[in-house]
Every structure is written in C-alpha cells, then in structure tokens.
Amino acid sequence: MDAHRPHPMMPESNHDEIAEQLAIVDMKAFMFSKVDPGVRKLLEKKVAPEFKKREGRDPRNHQELRKDMEKEPGYQAWLNMNAVAQDMMWDAVGTCVDRQLDDLKAKAKIENPKGSLRVDPNFKAPRYIDAQDIHRMPGNYHGTYGDDDVRQGAVFDRGAVVYQMGRNGGYMNDIRGHTIISHYFARWPDAQPKKILDMGCTVGHSTLAIANYFPEAETHAIDVGAGMLRYAHARAERLGIPVHFSQQNAECTDFEDNTFDLITSSAVLHETSGKALPNIFNECLRILKPGGAMVHLEVPARLEELDDWGKIRGDYEIQYNYEPFWKGALTQDYEKLCRDTGFKDVEVGYQDATAKAERGNTQFGGPSKGVHRSWLMISGVK
C-alpha cells in the first residue's frame, strides 16, 4: 500500500497514518494466524477434555464448551484483544478521516453529475442495523452528521480497504463485484441488462464494478445511510461511472413493479435478519422484470461445516463484533427461500473469485476454495 489515492474521494493517509494502519492490519493478522490457533488448542487440549471428565459425557453443543471457555484467562484475553484490535482500526481510520473531513465534504459537492443522489430526511434505518454498530464501526452504516456529511462513507471506504489487505481488489475493493458478474455470465452468457439495481451498496465498491460491465445500462444503488450514499455518489462521479444512488430499505423500495433486469447484493444478506430476508427476496421478485435475474453474493461459510471452535469463534462475531445475524445467515436455506418466494432456475453454490468476469465461464459450482477465493452465490429468475 502506498500513500497515493487511487480515486479522488479516498481519504489520504500521511506517512505515520499508513504506518499505524498497516501495524493494526498486521496485529489482526497476528491474532488470526498465531493467537487463534492457540485458543483453539486451549479448547481442544484442556477445556473440552476437562468438561468430559467433569460431566461424564460429551457436550451437547458448543455453548456448553463456550461457558467453560469464558472462565479461562486465555479465552478472555482473546475476546478482549479481538475487540480492541477492531476498535483500534476504526480509531485509526476515523481520526485520519476527521482531520480532512471538511476537504472531503468539499470534494463531495458534484456539479452536473452524470448519476444522481436521492436522500430521504424521514428515513429510519431498520432495527437490525440500528441496534448495534455493525463490525464495531462507530457511527454504523447510517450515521450522518449534517446535510453535507460524508464521514461514514469515508471511514468505511478506507477501513474496508485497509482491513481487506488488498485481497478484495486493492483500493477499489471490488473483486466481489466482478465475481457477481462472473456468476451472472456463467449462468447467462449473453445477458445484456438495461436496468440494474445493487442493494446495500455502501460506497459502491461492488456497484461500480458491476456498472462498468454494462456502460449502456442504467444502474441504481440503495443503502440506508445518507452520509454513506453522499460519499458513494461523489466517488462514482469522480471515477466517471454514472450510478443513481438512493436512501432506501431493500425490504421495501419505492421502485415500480417489473423495473430491473438484474438485482445484485454483495455480502449484504448476512447483515439483515431472519424476518428481513424473505421481505428482501419478495421485493426483488416484485421489482424484477419477468425473466430478470437476482444475484446475491455471500460469505462462503456454513455453520454445519464448522467444528466447536469455529462455532465459538462465530459466537464472538455475534456478541462482540456486533453481527447479530451471523448464525442465521450461515444456517439459512437460501435455495428453499428463493423457491418459496417464487423464483425459478434457482442456484446456490460457489463461484471462483475473479477480478475480471468472462462471459460463458465455467467457474461456478465446484467446492469452496475458502474466503476470498470463493464466494457463495444465490441466484434465480423471475
């Protein structure tokens, strides 16, 4: 990573800020590669055997083991360090953004935009987003501080790029967007959508990659935060890619029936809820044209494939990384939900991650190669 901004809206970081961000990234990597396996050993070599000896039986579920882990200083330290490292990351990025926020707000004022921005002063973010600051990001997706504010967009853009360590397409952070279209092209090699909607777009990381494959199409994008969307709009305009951003809830939009040829979302569904998910799929069905497709990308992990430590680690995500729907998303039967909603030709499977989607590719349907190498795709046709 260097000090240059790849797009004019990206908050710049000076020498020491880059050092700080990289140090925190390395600390998180250290936690994951060196400390996590140690805590797994604590479970497997001490806590689980002691449980069995004490209770005279196997644990009924991972929660029983987790309760014993909670008494272990090693596990307590791990919980604390994970949260602290995450908080330090947001603090580093947040401080960097705050010192240049006036500059960013000025840069976000776009004359004669090719796309558009529509915010709703009466909009209320749904409770499953509002109740906690997801990923411990202070201000959450929808925090907005003034009519010209872009703070949360700037924080999320730089934070996500730093956190991903270049694995999702460097500063553009858009490999997931390319992968969505790669799946679309694997299933429908000749598709030429005229109207596209990206749901839960945040700052447009995936949105712009998607839009760029179809320069003649009209691309729309929705999310819940005005400040986030204002940043997204400025980012897209300064990159010369027209997108129509609006502040909406994917469960219930103001688009007309039968509007879109393609609806996408990129790692959004796992941050909704058990109740919201069917609403979102119903909404997709309503606003898709007959024959139109929806393509949702999700994290390639399934709860049933995780061992006890994997599940305990997942509990951390829920309780302290403020991802309340994590478990729900990893147990969701997406295929059934799509079919029950009324979608045809439903497919749920793994697509190879790619930086360039090719029409007619055969990169769908094999086993998962792991996070960042494969993504879980959920697609169907109206």
Added chain:
Amino acid sequence: MVAAPGMEDPKAKVWIPKGRPIPFHDGPTNDQLMAMVMALTVEVSILRERLDTHERVSEAKGGFGTADVEAYNADDEALAYRTGFRNRIMHKVFRTLRAEMARLEADTEEDYDEIMKEFDAA
C-alpha cells in the same frame, strides 16, 4: 513538521461502537492494560517505521527534510522488512501468551513431577 493525527484538535472526541460491552472477567485492570499494551505496540511500530524511513532516505540522499519523508513510498523490499519487524514486536510484546500456548502443547509435566515431589515432601 507534520503533526501526528489527532494532535490538531485537543477537543476531538473518542468514537465508541454501540453494542454490548465485553464483560471484564477479571476486573477492568487486566483488560485495559491489555488494550494499552496493544496501543503501545502500534505506537512503537509507527515510531520505528518513521526511523526506518529516515535511515533509507538519509542513505539515498545524504541530507533530507520532512517533505522527503512524506514523499517516500516503500517498495516491496521495504514493505517485507517492515512486516518482519512488526512480527518481531508482536512476538516480543505478546510473548506471555505464546508461552501459555507452548505450555499447553508441551507435555513436560511428567518431567518435573518427580523433582517437585521431592521438593513438596521436604
């Protein structure tokens, strides 16, 4: 002189995430000390990185100013070197945790049992 981030505004607030706080299992002191140690680790990393830059720039130019440091871009070799010394800091500062893990791995109990039995009996 480039101000460190956060120095400009003495009234700058600390942003905290909304959500259930991690319980202090052993009292706040240990958890907060850990957080301070982690922050100190990062501060040391930043300091070291700036020194590293001074050395490289000085070697290359034989005389330099702040603008040279700000304009400097680490190449692949420098990035790899920096990852190396960051790992060193992690290993040093969190050595106690690594020691705990190593204790779990090692089956040395039998080795010292006999000796300690004598000690306990004495």
